[in-house]
Every structure is written in structure tokens, then in C-alpha cells.
Amino acid sequence: MNFEFSDEQKQMGAEARRFLAAKCPTTAVRAVLESAEPYDKALWAGLAEMGFLGIVIPEAHGGLGLGYLELCVIAEEMGRALAPVPFSSSVFVATEFLLVAGSEAQKAAWLPKLAAGEAIGTFAHAERAGAVTPKTIQLSASEGRLMGAKTAVADGEIADFAIVSARAAPGSDARGVSLYLVDLRQDAVTRTTLQTIDPSRGHARLDFTGAVAEPLGAPGEGWSILEQVFDRAAILTAFEQIGGADRALEMARDYALERMAFGRPIGSFQAIKHMLADMYVSATLARSNGYYGAWALSTGASELAEAAATARVSATQAFQHCAKNNIQVHGGMGFTWAFDCHLFYRRSNLLALNLGSQSQWEDKLIARMRARNTAAA
Amino acid sequence: MNFDDTPAEATFRAEVRAWIDANAPMELKADLESAGFGSLEMKGVDAMSVSKAWQKKKADAGWACLHWPTEYGGRGATPIERVIWGQEEGPFGALGGVFIIGHGMCGPTVMAFASEDQKRRYLPPLAAGEEIWCQLFSEPAGGSDLAGLRTRAEPAPDGSGDWIINGQKIWTSGAHYSDMAILVTRTDATVPKHKGLTMFFLSMKTPGIEIRPIKQANGQSGFNEVYFTDVRIPGDQRLGAVGDGWKVSLTTLMNERLSIGSGMSTGFPELFELCSRIETENGLAVDDPAVRSKLATWAVRTTGLKYTGFRALSALSRGETPGPENSIGKLVAGPTMQEIAMFAEDLQAQAGIISDPEIATANGRFQAMLLRSPATRVEGGTDEILRNIIAERVLGLPADIRVDKDVPFNQIPTSARA
Numbered sequence: 026m027n028f029e030f031s032d033e034q035k036q037m038g039a040e041a042r043r044f045l046a047a048k049c050p051t052t053a054v055r056a057v058l059e060s061a062e063p064y065d066k067a068l069w070a071g072l073a074e075m076g077f078l079g080i081v082i083p084e085a086h087g088g089l090g091l092g093y094l095e096l097c098v099i100a101e102e103m104g105r106a107l108a109p110v111p112f113s114s115s116v117f118v119a120t121e122f123l124l125v126a127g128s129e130a131q132k133a134a135w136l137p138k139l140a141a142g143e144a145i146g147t148f149a150h151a152e153r154a155g156a157v158t159p160k161t162i163q164l165s166a167s168e169g170r171l172m173g174a175k176t177a178v179a180d181g182e183i184a185d186f187a188i189v190s191a192r193a194a195p196g197s198d199a200r201g202v203s204l205y206l207v208d209l210r211q212d213a214v215t216r217t218t219l220q221t222i223d224p225s226r227g228h229a230r231l232d233f234t235g236a237v238a239e240p241l242g243a244p245g246e247g248w249s250i251l252e253q254v255f256d257r258a259a260i261l262t263a264f265e266q267i268g269g270a271d272r273a274l275e276m277a278r279d280y281a282l283e284r285m286a287f288g289r290p291i292g293s294f295q296a297i298k299h300m301l302a303d304m305y306v307s308a309t310l311a312r313s314n315g316y317y318g319a320w321a322l323s324t325g326a327s328e329l330a331e332a333a334a335t336a337r338v339s340a341t342q343a344f345q346h347c348a349k350n351n352i353q354v355h356g357g358m359g360f361t362w363a364f365d366c367h368l369f370y371r372r373s374n375l376l377a378l379n380l381g382s383q384s385q386w387e388d389k390l391i392a393r394m395r396a397r398n399t400a401a402a
Numbered sequence: 403m404n405f406d407d408t409p410a411e412a413t414f415r416a417e418v419r420a421w422i423d424a425n426a427p428m429e430l431k432a433d434l435e436s437a438g439f440g441s442l443e444m445k446g447v448d449a450m451s452v453s454k455a456w457q458k459k460k461a462d463a464g465w466a467c468l469h470w471p472t473e474y475g476g477r478g479a480t481p482i483e484r485v486i487w488g489q490e491e492g493p494f495g496a497l498g499g500v501f502i503i504g505h506g507m508c509g510p511t512v513m514a515f516a517s518e519d520q521k522r523r524y525l526p527p528l529a530a531g532e533e534i535w536c537q538l539f540s541e542p543a544g545g546s547d548l549a550g551l552r553t554r555a556e557p558a559p560d561g562s563g564d565w566i567i568n569g570q571k572i573w574t575s576g577a578h579y580s581d582m583a584i585l586v587t588r589t590d591a592t593v594p595k596h597k598g599l600t601m602f603f604l605s606m607k608t609p610g611i612e613i614r615p616i617k618q619a620n621g622q623s624g625f626n627e628v629y630f631t632d633v634r635i636p637g638d639q640r641l642g643a644v645g646d647g648w649k650v651s652l653t654t655l656m657n658e659r660l661s662i663g664s665g666m667s668t669g670f671p672e673l674f675e676l677c678s679r680i681e682t683e684n685g686l687a688v689d690d691p692a693v694r695s696k697l698a699t700w701a702v703r704t705t706g707l708k709y710t711g712f713r714a715l716s717a718l719s720r721g722e723t724p725g726p727e728n729s730i731g732k733l734v735a736g737p738t739m740q741e742i743a744m745f746a747e748d749l750q751a752q753a754g755i756i757s758d759p760e761i762a763t764a765n766g767r768f769q770a771m772l773l774r775s776p777a778t779r780v781e782g783g784t785d786e787i788l789r790n791i792i793a794e795r796v797l798g799l800p801a802d803i804r805v806d807k808d809v810p811f812n813q814i815p816t817s818a819r820a
Binding site (some may be wrong): 030281282311395 | 732
């Protein structure tokens with residue numbers, strides 16, 4: 026039994042933590058939150074230089090050619106630091122789409138640029154409020170051109186390209202959904218910046234008016250490809266959430282030790298201690314479930330889909346729980362703009378939605394457990 | 403990152419498996435696998451005698467208390483080997499239920515504080531299940547506040563060096579079938595409460611001990627009240643120094659939480675199975691989105707505990723001490739089991755009230771779970787005490803301010819009669 030990251034992987038995490046502590050203090054997160062800057066360009070360049078943008082990209086395509094365990098370790102540190110950069114869009118999602126379904130030409134064209142931080146990729150999926158299902162994909166693809174709109178696209182204002190889900194065949198089922206790789210730097214794409222609950226990460230609406238698009242993967246395979254990529258991205262995002270949850274718990278603990286009320290540190294009151302103990306429980310369960318996901322992702326285990334939903338549901342719970350109770354422990358100060366609590370609260374609620382809602386992942390988890398039980402019976 | 407045994411672990415596992423396959427009471431396997439909560443009922447056999455027979459068989463072949471030194475009846479095995487044994491023993495492990503307190507708590511305390519002669523006399527029969535031990539700690543006035551206990555130990559007036567015990571213990575598991583016990587008492591009421599305690603061990607056959615079973619809220623009787631009237635304990639059966647009883651009992655309690663918290667069931671697989679065959683208005687329960695949402699929450703708690711355990715095992719496998727994350731086991735499993743039991747009842751609706759195992763859904767498993775689960779949240783440290791432990795020992799928060807900290811014990815206000 027060796028259900029743990031290796032010493033080399035832990036060292037890599039420690040290196041990332043040192044780097045981010047220097048280059049991404051919360052003042053850097055605020056600089057993006059409070060300005061029109063869509064992301065921290067200097068930090069992005071630094072991450073590229075460290076090689077962190079191409080961890081799983083093969084060396085032949087300019088990456089480090091390392092494994093997913095290494096990427097999980099880095100993802101956790103990005104989450105701790107609330108890094109205001111398009112890391113999840115480019116690394117967890119766009120890179121995975123290319124690795125899972127990209128043609129050799131598409132990989133050769135984009136992976137080296139993604140690894141070097143010279144291009145930013147993203148995914149455009151939702152079109153309206155409500156869970157995205159095959160039926161809600163109305164943006165149409167015809168003869169290599171896209172017509173329609175996508176909303177709440179992460180990094181939509183800065184991405185060089187997007188993977189776009191589109192309806193390529195009439196009807197409303199999953200088989201009519203195909204994926205397209207679209208260069209967003211064309212006149213037939215209009216980007217509109219959106220005001221969101223977490224302005225430290227940019228989001229946009231994208232309007233496609235006959236935009237040129239090339240297929241990604243086989244026609245009609247779109248839904249099944251995106252399910253695979255979402256599972257992989259969910260595990261990586263879970264580590265981002267685990268990092269954020271741990272940091273929020275530490276902030277609350279530190280404040281409870283230092284803040285005095287009624288002549289004693291508030292951390293000596295059982296009401297506060299028990300709240301912090303429960304946060305620790307959530308964070309610990311999420312970490313253990315995250316390890317399960319990391320193991321499945323790194324080994325390509327047959328339980329990958331179930332492990333992904335497990336890691337996702339658990340990490341979303343933990344980050345939301347720790348971030349909201351971090352504010353509660355801070356009391357009124359936690360609700361000020363000046364304290365950092367709201368940065369974590371915002372990010373926890375953003376990440377809870379960015380690959381589909383919690384209730385969708387809960388549904389997937391039970392459907393997958395059921396499928397496994399049925400297969401076993 | 404992998405779940406594989408090391409070559410040495412794989413060799414050990416193969417050896418364990420071969421011995422169990424050749425020696426375990428296979429005729430009891432089916433009954434043991436469907437054993438209920440808080441009771442071990444097997445048709446046509448006496449649970450105590452088959453438990454003792456299995457334990458003796460294991461001891462004779464060197465498979466009892468694996469992590470204990472061989473001279474005390476163990477095998478000198480590593481912690482990970484002990485875990486592998488437990489995994490392979492599977493349902494037959496339920497036969498060890500009556501020995502858990504002795505092996506998990508009394509034994510380690512005796513090992514840490516008794517004389518060499520005493521260890522050689524008492525530990526091997528304890529390991530072999532020939533002598534069963536219980537733990538006389540909790541009292542009516544001292545549960546979570548264990549150090550508030552009032553059972554008195556006084557030097558015998560005849561100057562023999564013996565001690566005379568008077569008082570009452572409560573919640574003693576298995577007192578009615580135990581041969582021996584460890585006992586924590588108050589030897590000095592004029593000093594603050596933690597400083598006036600002393601630990602002993604004694605025979606449960608000593609004159610002056612009276613045992614009365616407690617009828618529990620769920621109708622079963624696994625615990626007892628134990629009364630002491632002028633019970634005499636030889637002076638050499640003291641464990642640790644006079645006044646050091648608190649320190650000694652912490653040794654016991656740390657072992658208690660480790661053994662209670664490891665591998666606890668939440669009832670999730672049973673609930674999932676129920677949801678896969680019980681019908682609601684809209685089809686199978688497992689296909690209902692509202693049911694799925696609840697199931698998912700309990701599923702991730704259950705897998706989270708499983709993999710938290712695996713992380714601890716990995717530390718053991720590397721020869722390290724597991725971190726504090728294992729302390730969450732009972733705190734998560736107890737409330738989860740109660741929530742799951744209540745939800746399983748809800749799915750059964752009106753018929754959920756039926757607890758008769760002959761006719762109830764799932765052999766009355768959920769009804770038994772419902773009625774037993776409140777105890778899980780209390781025994782071996784309440785949910786609230788466990789949260790204090792996590793907050794203080796893991797997160798480093800200050801201990802609660804104790805108004806009785808520096809007050810002589812006999813001046814502390816109490817709701818109990820002195």
C-alpha cells in the first residue's frame with residue numbers, strides 16, 4: 026500500500042508553493058479583482074517559465090512529459106494561492122481536450138503554445154441558465170461555420186482558441202452534439218466581458234456569427250468526449266479546491282488564535298472549536314477522495330469516472346464549507362472588503378459551478394455507482 | 403501511488419490466507435456476514451464458546467494479538483501485518499468482539515505499567531481469549547468529564563499495603579462475562595481532580611463486586627453497572643504511581659479511539675442496495691434525483707473515510723506513525739449511520755416501523771441501526787469530545803477554560819451526591 030504522493034512530487038509542490046508565495050500573494054489576486062486586467066500576465070509568464078503549464082504535455086510537443094500526480098500537486102498550490110490566471114481553462118480543460126481527442130495536426134499546432142504560455146485555450150459550453158444537457162446545445166455548426174452564443178465562458182475575453190460544443194445534426198440528443206476547435210481571434214467572434222461573482226477570474230459571453238471552426242474528434246462523439254474531459258478536469262479542479270479549502274481553514278484557525286473576545290481567544294470557545302473541527306473533517310475527507318481521483322487519473326483505472334465524481338462532490342463541499350465558515354469565524358471583519366475571506370468565498374462558489382453544478386455531479390456519481398453494481402451483479 | 407502490497411506484505415498475506423482457509427469455522431461464515439448491529443446471533447451455537455474457541459486456535463498458531471511481543475502471547479508483527487490479518491480475517495473478525503476491550507485497551511495499559519512477572523502471567527491468557535478483561539472507567543458523575551470520577555481507593559487499615567475500593571462504575575462493556583479488569587479510582591480528593599487518581603487491575607471475582615446489566619434504549623444489554631463495597635485489591639496490582647491514574651488512563655483512551663475509529667461502517671452499501679430495489683412513485687429510489695443527492699453526500703463521506711484509512715495504512719507501511727487525520731473516523735461514521743438509518747426508514751414509509759427481522763425490509767437491519775446509532779455517537783468519546791480533540795490536538799486551539807482546574811476535588815460543585 027502506497028497511497029501517497031512521492032517525495033519528488035511533494036518537493037515539486039513545495040517548490041510551487043514557494044514560487045506562488047513570492048509571485049502571487051493575495052495582493053496580486055486583488056489587483057485583478059479590482060482592475061480591468063483580465064489576468065496576472067507576469068504570473069502567467071512565470072508559471073510558463075517554471076514549466077507548470079506543460080506538465081502532462083509530451084516532451085515532443087514542448088511539455089515536461091510528466092504525469093497527472095505531478096499536475097495534481099501543482100493544482101493544489103494554484104488553489105491555495107487563488108492564482109488569478111487561466112490555468113484551469115488552458116491546462117485542465119483545453120490541454121485535455123487536445124490530448125483526448127485532438128488530431129496530430131491540432132496537437133502540433135496548439136500544445137507547444139499552451140506549454141509555453143504563448144496561447145490560452147478554453148471551453149465554451151453553456152448557453153443559458155440551467156444544467157447543460159444535449160438538449161440545451163442550440164449553437165449550430167454547419168459546413169465548418171458556427172452560429173450562436175455561449176455564456177459564462179472562463180477566460181473567454183483572453184483565450185486564443187476555444188473548444189465549442191455545437192449541434193451539428195438536427196434533434197436534441199447527445200449524438201447530434203459535436204465539438205469544434207475555434208480560433209477566437211477572428212471577426213466572426215464577438216467577446217463581451219461578464220460581471221461575475223469572482224472577478225479575479227475573467228469570464229465572457231462569446232457570439233459566433235459564422236465563425237470558422239474545425240472539428241475536434243469524430244462527428245457525433247462530442248458529448249462522450251466532453252464527459253471524459255470533464256471527469257479528468259474535475260479531478261484536477263478538486264485539487265485546486267482542496268488547496269483553497271486548506272488555506273481557508275488555516276486562515277480561520279489563525280484568526281481564532283489571535284482574536285480576543287470576552288477576555289480570551291475566540292478559539293477557546295467550543296462553538297468556534299467545533300466549527301473548525303468540522304471544517305477539518307470536510308477538508309480531510311476531500312483530500313482522501315482527491316487522492317482516489319488522482320490514483321484513478323494517473324493509472325487510467327476503470328473506476329476513473331466514479332472516482333472523478335467522488336473527488337468533485339467532496340472537494341466542492343469542502344471548499345464551500347471552509348470558505349463560508351472562514352467568514353463566520355472572522356465575524357464582521359470577515360465581511361469587509363479589506364480582509365481576504367471573501368476572495369476564498371468567491372472562488373469556492375465559482376469553482377462549484379465551472380464544470381457543472383454540484384447536483385449534476387451528485388447525479389453522475391450515483392448513476393456511475395449504479396452502473397458498476399449492475400455490471401457486477 | 404498504488405494499492406499494492408510490498409513483496410514482503412504479499413508473502414505475509416498469502417500465509418495468513420492459507421491458514422484462515424484451513425482453520426476458520428467456515429460453517430459460521432454466512433451468519434457472521436449478516437450479523438446485526440450490537441449483537442452477534444448465530445443460530446444453534448453459543449457465541450461466547452465459538453468466539454473463545456477461535457481465539458484459542460489463533461493463539462496456539464501464533465495469530466492472536468499479532469502486534470504484541472511473542473513473550474506476551476503475540477507475534478511481534480508490524481502494524482501493517484496486523485492490518486493485513488484483519489483484512490483477511492474478514493467476517494471471522496466479528497468473533498473477536500468480546501475480546502476487543504481487553505486486547506485493544508486493557509492489554510496495552512498492562513503492558514505499559516505492570517511488572518514483568520505480571521505481564522507474563524496475565525497477557526498470554528488475555529491474548530488467547532482464556533481470560534476476558536473489561537475496563538472500569540466511566541461513572542454516573544464522570545463520563546466525558548472522566549476525571550470527575552468518585553470511586554474511592556483507600557489504603558487498607560491493616561497496613562498490608564492493599565487497597566479498599568468503594569463506589570460505582572457504569573457503562574462497563576462485558577463486565578458480566580469478564581475475568582479481569584482495569585480500574586481507575588480516586589485516591590486523594592484534596593488535590594485538583596486530575597492529580598488525585600490511581601489505576602489498578604483486579605479480578606472480577608473479588609468479593610464485594612456486584613454487577614447489574616443496564617437495559618439499553620434499544621432493548622439490548624451490552625453494558626453494566628458495577629458496584630464496589632469494600633473490595634480489596636493487593637497493593638502490587640497498582641498500575642503506575644499513586645496519583646498518576648490520569649496519565650495511565652490516557653494511554654488506555656488513546657488505544658480506545660484507535661480501535662473504535664478504524665474501519666467503521668456507515669451503512670452506506672446497505673442503503674445503496676435498498677435504494678436499488680425499493681420503489682417510489684417515480685420508479686426505483688436510486689433513480690430519483692432527490693435521493694441521488696442525499697446518497698452522493700453519504701457516498702463521499704464513506705469513500706473519504708475508506709481512503710483516509712488507506713493513507714494511514716500507507717504511513718504504517720512505510721514504518722511511519724499515521725497522522726491525526728484518522729481521528730475523524732468515528733465522528734464521521736456515527737452521525738452518518740444515524741442519518742442513513744433515518745433515511746432508509748423514510749423510504750420504507752409506514753412499513754418502516756416494523757423491526758421484526760423475520761418480516762422487516764432487509765431483515766430489520768435499518769431498524770436495528772436506527773436504534774443502536776445514538777450509542778455510537780456517545781461511546782468512546784462523544785462527537786463533542788472528538789471535536790475538542792481535533793480542535794486542540796490537530797488544529798492547535800487552546801483548551802477550554804476549566805473552572806475546576808486548580809480547585810481541590812472535594813470543593814468542585816457537582817450534581818451527583820458525594
